[in-house]
Amino acid sequence: MRTRTVVLFACLLVACSKAADRGQTAVRVALITPGSITDAAWNAGAYKGLRQIRDSLGLSVSNIEARTPAEQEEALRSYARQGYTVVFGHGYEFQDPAERVAQDFPNTIFVVTSGERVRSNVVPLVFRIHEATYLVGMLAGAMTHTGKIGFVGGMELPPIKLGYDGWVQGAKAVRPDVQSRVTYLNTFDDAAAGKEAALAMIRLGVDQLHHNADAAALGVFSAAKESPGVQVYGANGDQVSLAPDRVVASAVVDLPRAFLLVARDVKQGTFTPRVESFGLASGVIRLATNPALEASWPAGLKGRIQAARDSIVAGTLKITEGTTP
Amino acid sequence: MSDPILPVAFAAAAVRVGTPLALAAIGETVTEKSGVINLGIEGAMLAGAFGGAAGAFHGGLAVGVVAGTVAGLIVATLFAIMAIGARADQVIAGTAITLGVTGLTGLLAQQVWGSAGAGLSLPTFPAWPLPVLEAAPFIGPVFFRQSPLTYACYLLIPATAWLLFHTRLGLEIRASGESSASAAAAGVAVGRTRTLATLFGGACAGLAGASLVLAQVGTFTERMTGGRGFIAIAIVALGRWHPWGVAIASLVFGGATALQYIFQASGTVIPYQLFIAMPYLLALAALGVAVGRHRGPAGLGRPH
Amino acid sequence: MTVSTRQGELRRDISQAIGAFVVGMALLALFLLVAGFDVPASLTALWHGAFGSWYEFTSATLVRATPLIILGLAFTLGAKAGMLNIGMEGQFAAGAIAATWAGLQIGNAPPLIGVTITLVAAGLAGAVFVSIPTLLRARFGVTEVISTLLLNFVGAALVSWMVTGPLQEPTRSYPQSSAIGMAARLPHLGAGSRLHAGFLFAVFLALLLFILLNVTSWGFRIRAVGAGPRAAAIIGRMPVAGIGAWALLWSGALAGVGGGVEISGVSYALYQNLSPGYGFTAIAVALLGRLRPGLVLVSAILFGALEAGAAAMQRDAAVPAVAVQVVEAVVILVMLLSMRRRA
C-alpha cells in the first residue's frame, strides 16, 4: 500500500505544473454567491447583475456558489490569483475573509455586499433596503383591517432585521396601534416552512405579510393567495407577478443596477474605494407598486408615501435599528 | 391562544404539515416491515417534489401526482438495485442516493425552469371540503377541509394496515422482515417481496414530495424537503412499525412543527432556534421513552 | 473475488477503491456529455482546480480534505465497533461551537497551549453531543442511526442560536462570532498558503488511529466487538455494549475535533454554514478508504480534490456546483457495488 501511495504522490508532484501565470489585462468580474443562483431573489439578483455586466459592458465574467466560510475564502483567493479585477462576495459573511485575502492581492477589488468596513481594495456595498420597507410598511399600515402585520425572515441577518425594522416603523407611522409579528425560518430553501409560518400568522389575525426569505418566501405568497383578504408585499425584486391580485407593492433592491454601477466605474477607471451605499435616492432601492391595486389605496396615502420618500432622501426621516415587535 | 378558532387552525395545520410526513412514513413502514431500511427516501421525496413540479408544470395536477410518484419509484428502484440486488449496506446506499438526488434535482430544475426557478407557476390542489363530514364540530374543519392528497393519506393508512396484517402479501412482507431465511424456506421470494415493499415505499415518498409541492407550496426549490424524509424514518420507529401508530406519530410531529410557528409568531423572548429544534428533540425523547426496547422487525437492515 | 488472507484483503480493497473512483470519473464524463457541457474543458478545469499547481493542491485540495480526513477517521472508529455514526454533522457543529468559545476565552495563551485547549474543548463537545445517542442506545436500545441523524438538525439549530445569541459578535448585528484569539489559531504552512497545521494534525490522527487499531489491545477490542460481537463477548469475554458505547463516544469526540480544526484553521469565527455536509461526505470517504486509516487519508484527499476540482469546474467551465454531489454519490454507489461481499 505504502509504495502505491508514494507513487500517487509522485504523480501529483509531477502534475503540479506551473499553471498560475495566465495574467490578462482585460477587466474581468467574478461573483461568489452564498447560495444557489436559482433562488429567485438574493442570489438570482446578483447573478442577473453579473450577466448584465457581461452583456452591456462586454466584460468577461465568472461565478461560483460557495456556501461555507472555507469555500468562500478559497473562492476569493482563487479568483484573485487568476487576476480577476473585481470580485463580488455576495453577503456580509465575505467581509472578514475578503479583508484577509485583500492584503495579498492589492490589484483586485473585493466588493462585499452588505459589508461594513472599507479598505484600500475592499468595498462594502450597502443596501438601505429599510428605506423601501418603510414605504411598504406604510402601505401595509394603511391597508390592514385587523391592525396586525407579519414578517417572515429566512435568518436573522442584519439587512433582514433592518428591513423588518423599516417595515414596522412605516406601518406605525400610518397606524400607531399596529401589531407586528415576525418568524424566522432558519432556512432560505424550505418553501413549505415559509407557507406554514405565514398561515400561522394569518390565523393570528395578520392580513398584511412581508418577507425576506428568498426561495422559502414563495410559500408566503402561496399562503396569501389562498387566504381571502390577505395582502402580501414583495422583497428584493418586484414580485407582483407571483400573485397579481394580492401583491400590493415590493421593496425592490435593484442588485443588477448596483453591480452594473460598480463595474462601470471600474471599467472607466473612475472607481475609488468607499462605502457604496445605495438608498432610495440612487434608484437601486425603490418602491414598486402594483398599479392594478392602486385604486384600493386609502385617499391621500399616495401623497403621504411620496412625502415620506422625499424626507428619507433628504435625510430628515431616519429609520432606527432595533424595533420591538 | 385565547382565540377560539386557534385550536382548530392549529390542529388543521398539524394535519397539513403531517401529511407529507405520514405519506412517506407509511411507505417506509412497509419497506422496513420487509426488512429494508431506506435512508434514500429523503432523496425519493425530493425527487417526488421535483417530479410533481415538473409534471404539473407541463401537464397539470394529475400529471404532477403521477410524475411525482414515478420519480420516487425510480429513486427506490435504484436503491433496490443497490441494497437488495447487490446486497450493499442499506444505510450507506440510502445516504448516497439522497446525496445524489439532491444534486440531480438541482441540476434538472435549472434545465426545466432556468435560473429564475419555478416561481408560483404551478397549479395546486385547493382544499376539498368533504360534504357532511366537514360540518362535524372540530373534527370537520381539522380533518375534512384538506387537500385530496391528505384524503389519499387517510385511505392509505387503513389500506396499508390491511395489506400488512390481512393479506397474503402482507404476511410475506412481515415474514421477510423477521427472518429472510425462514421466509425463503417457506417459499417466499424474499428478494422480490423486499423489492416490492421498497418500491411501494419509494412511490409513497414520491407522492409525499409531490404533495409538498402540489398541495402545499406550489413551487419547487432546491433542497426543499429539508430532511423530512429522515424525520419520516424516525416516525416509523415512533409509530412502532404500525400504520396507525405511524399516522399518530406523524400527527404529533406535524403538531410540534405547527406549534413552533404559532409560538414564534406570537412573539416570545425564547430564541427561535429552540422552536426549530423542538420537533427533533421531541422525536429523540419519544424514541427513548415510547419506543424503548421495541426493536421493530428482527431482520431490519440485514441483506438476504 | 475469494480472499483468504489480510494481504489479499488489502490488495482487493485498494484495487476496488481505485476501480470505483475510475468508474465514478468515467460516469462524470458521460454525465457532463449528456448534460451538454464542454467535457474536455470541464475535466481540464477539474484537474487544474485540484492538482493544477502546488497552490491548488495544498490550498484547495488539502484544505478541503482536512475535515474529511478527521471525520472519515471518526466514522471509521465508530464503524469498526459496529456503530454507524450518521450524526457527525451535528458533532462537528458542537465542536465548532466549543472551539469558538474556547478560542474567544484564551486570549494571550502561548500558541501551542491555546490551540490545544481549543481542540480539546471541541473534542469534549463532540463527545458530549454524541453521549445522548450513546445513552439512548445503552439505556433504551434506540438505534444510533436514527438518534444521531436527528441530532444533526439540533446541531444546526444550536449553531444558529449561538451566532445570534451567546456567541454573537459584540455589535450584535451579524450572525457570526468575533474572530478567535491568535493563540487559538492553527498556523499556516507557508506564506500565502491556505494550508494550515490542521492538515498535519489530521495526518497524525490517521497514523495514531492506525496504530491504536492495529497494535493495541484497545483497538483490537473495538475491532473484535464490531466484527464479531457474539464471539467478542463469549470468547474474548468483552463488555460488548460498553466498548461500542466507548467507540461511539470517541467517534463523536473526533468529529468534534474536526469542527474545532475548521474554526482554528480556516474560518476563525463561528458561522451558520460551517459545513457543506462534511458529516455525510465523510461516510463516503471512510467507505472508499475501506475503514483503514491510511486509505481513509488517501480517499479524503481524493474527495478534497474532487470538490476543489468541482469548484474550479464551476468557475472556469460554468458547470453547476450541484454536479459534484451527483459525482460523489456515483462514486459511493460504485464502491458499494464492488464491496458487496462484505456488506
Added chain:
Amino acid sequence: MTLHLQQISKSYGPAAALRDVTFTAMPGQVHALLGENGAGKSTLMHIAYGMLRPDSGTINGKNGFDSPRAARAAGIGMVHQHFTSIAALTVAENIALTAGWCETGAAAVTRAALIVEQLGLPLPVSRHAENLSVQLRQRLEIVKALASDARTLLLDEPTAVLAPREVAELLEFLRVFAARGGTVVLITHKLDEVFRAADRVTVLRRGEVTLSDTLDLQTPRSLSRAMIGADIPAPGRTVGPRGKVLVRADQLILYGASSSPASFEIHAGEIVGVAAIDGNGQRELLRTIAGVDGVGITSGTLTVAAPVAFIPEDRTSEGMIGPFTLAENLLLGTLPRGASWIDWRAIHGQTETLLRTHDVRAAGSGALAESLSGGNQQKFVLARALAGNPQVIVAENPTRGLDLLATQSVHQALRDAAQRGAAVVVHSSDLDEVLEIADRLFVVARHEVTELPTNTSRDVVGDAMLAVATPR
C-alpha cells in the same frame, strides 16, 4: 405419490456435492436417507424441494422445481433441520405462510385449527411461535409441511432436538402417515431410528449412493460400512484419576430459572455429560459455569477453578470472528485484561504452533477464519481453548455439523484434556453422544439438575429428560 430423482448432480465451485444420484421414494413407505454430515443428504432434499436447482438430472421426469412453492404445488412438504417458523408470527400465520394460503387473520386461525385437528397434531394456533416449547415448535414444522395437502413428506433430521419418547411419537406418526398412502423421506444419521421406522434405506457417502435397498436385508454393520466406508476403531477410553474438586455448586439457583436449587461437585479428570432437551436450562447452566453471557445467579454459590475454557455451540458466530485472521482469533481468546501493545509476531508464532500441533488445515496464521472448513474451524476453536491449559472446560455441542472422523478427534481431545487433569463439562443434543463420552451423567430438565448413574438405560435417561418436555 412417487418421488423419483434421476441422476442428480450438483457442484459448488470445484467441489461436487452430489454425483449422479438416483433416488426413488414410494407411497406407503418410510424411506430413510442415511449418511454422514456432508454426505449430501440435505443437498439432495433441498433439490427435491425446489430450494436448489440441480446442475443436471430430473425430478419426476422434469428439470426440477423452480421454488419450494412449485414443489408444494406438486404435493411435497419439507421439515427442515433447523426450525423455520418465524418467532414473531402466530402459529396460524406460520402455517398460512408456508402453505400458501390466501386467508390471514381470523380466517387463517380457523383453517389452521381445522388442519391440526385433522392431522391429529394439536397446537395452540393463535399463539406466537416464540412462546411454544421445543416439542410444539417441531410439531409446527410438521404441520406446516403437511398443511398444503402434501402427500410426500421430507424430514431433515427431525429428531435431533427431541427426547426419546417424543422421537417415538414422531416415528409412529410417520408410520401412520405412510400407511395411509403417504410418501416419507427421513434424513438421519441414527441407525436405530432407521430400524424402528423405515421400510427402505438409501445411504449417501461423499455425494454418491453407496446403498439403496429394502431394510429387511440390512444390518447395522452393513449400513455403517456404507456410510463410513470402513469400520471406525472405537476410541481408547481410560478414565483419568479423579482429582480435586474444580467446580462446586451449592444450593445454586440461576436467574430466570425457577425450580429447586442444585448442588454438585465436578472433579479434575472427569467428563460430565449433560443431557437435556433444548430450552430446559442446560444452556444457562453451562454458560454460568463458563462465566460467559451474563446469566445471573439468584441464590446459592458457584465456585469454579480458573482458567475456564468455553467452546460455544455456534462456532461461526460465537466461537470465532470470520473476517479475522487465525492469529487474531487466537488473540481473541488470550488477550489479557487492561491496555497493552500487541506483539503480532509472537502471536503469529503461537498460532502456527497451534495449527501444527492440532493438525488444523489452514493457509497459515494469516488465513481468515471464514476460509477454513467447518471441521478445521472446530479444531481451531478446541485447540485455542486447550492452549491456555484450562482447569475447567465447558463445551456445548462440540461436534455439531462435523463428520465422524472429526467428531472422533474432538472426543479424543476432550478425553486427553480430562486425563491431563481438567474437569470437562459437555452437553450434546444427541443423547447417544452424551452417553458415549460421559464419565458422569447430568440431566437438566425444567432447570433442575439431576445426576444419574452412567449405566442408566437410554430409555430411563430419556424419561428424565422428557419429564419436562410438555408445554410450559
